[in-house]
Amino acid sequence: MLRTSVIIATYNRPDDLRICIDSLLQQTTKPAELVIVDDGELDAIPLEAECRAAGITCIYHRKEEKPGLTRSRNIGIDLASGDVLLFLDDDTILSEWFLEKIVNLYESDKEQKIGGIGGVITNHRPMTVGRRIRHWLDILLLNSGTVEGHVLPSGFFTSYGETGKPEVNIRDVDFLAGSAMSYRREVCKKLRFDEEYFSQYSYGEDKDYSYRVSLQWRLLLHPDAQYLHMEAKSMRPNVERMGYMYVVSRYLLFSRYLKRNFANRLAFGYALGGYIFVRSLITLFSPQKLRRELTRMRGIFSGTRAVMVGSLKVE
DSSP states (O other): OOOEEEEEEESSOHHHHHHHHHHHHTOSSOOSEEEEEESSOOSSOTTHHHHHHTTOEEEEEEOOSOOOHHHHHHHHHHHOOOSEEEEEETTEEEOTTHHHHHHHHHHHOTTOOEEEEEEEESOOOOOOHHHHHHHHHHHHTTSOOSSTTOBOTTSOBOOTTSSOOOOOSOEEOSOOOTTEEEEEHHHHHHSOOOTTTSSSSOTTHHHHHHHHHHTTSEEEEEEEEEEEEOOOOTTOOOHHHHHHHHHHHHHHHHHHHSOOOHHHHHHHHHHHHHHHHHHHHHHHTOGGGHHHHHHHHHHHHHHHHHHHHTOOOOO
């Protein structure tokens, strides 16, 4: 059986991390190895004794250098020894059969054409009438599409949970959700997470990495590999940075990996203009969140300006 290494980058969320690790201990197929890369100040790996008793090797690395998710994940790659590397956010809770499902799928791939496998988040926000209207507006503006997990010619994409459609079949996708994504070891040895443009707040780094993988290997979504993503509120980046990286991450996806012909350039410009229009409407009709939305818009305009002048700020 393939050996699995679970890599968790964490930052001062010991309670969330404990719950995440506990879900690993409940797996029908246990990981061989747990690698914790700490940007904070953990006293110890939560449930370490229980992990070792279950046959899980524990590796702990406290970073001394500048914090950042992509750097942590690259360090995790260097420390891990498994055949399959599973990257988890520290606020995820896996279903008990998660690892069994993805390992079985990798093992069924005798030609090793599958480079990565992702799971399905089961606690997306409910698809309300308002969200459905917003989604169809995003489709018209080329901000989104009808099939989750696919990249549009504009460089924008259809995120998981946007359509409200349940996943029922194993299927090919263009990218995986970073909260729980796995890759073959040889993929991670060949391709590294981008520490240049996605350094500290790594919004979009999962799309960038997994899309690069999809250009060389198959990426699959497994509907039975289910998990909860609790999205802990602590240590979240500011909304201005979110607005900036929303624009920049999509431009990087478009400019680095997609055909930059006239039609696609036009599509990117149209999609970006559409996104600014929608966020402006949200700001206008959200008086209770006006300060927050104005701060987000400042980041969006900063990102748009950076794209237009070709000066993407790296922090």
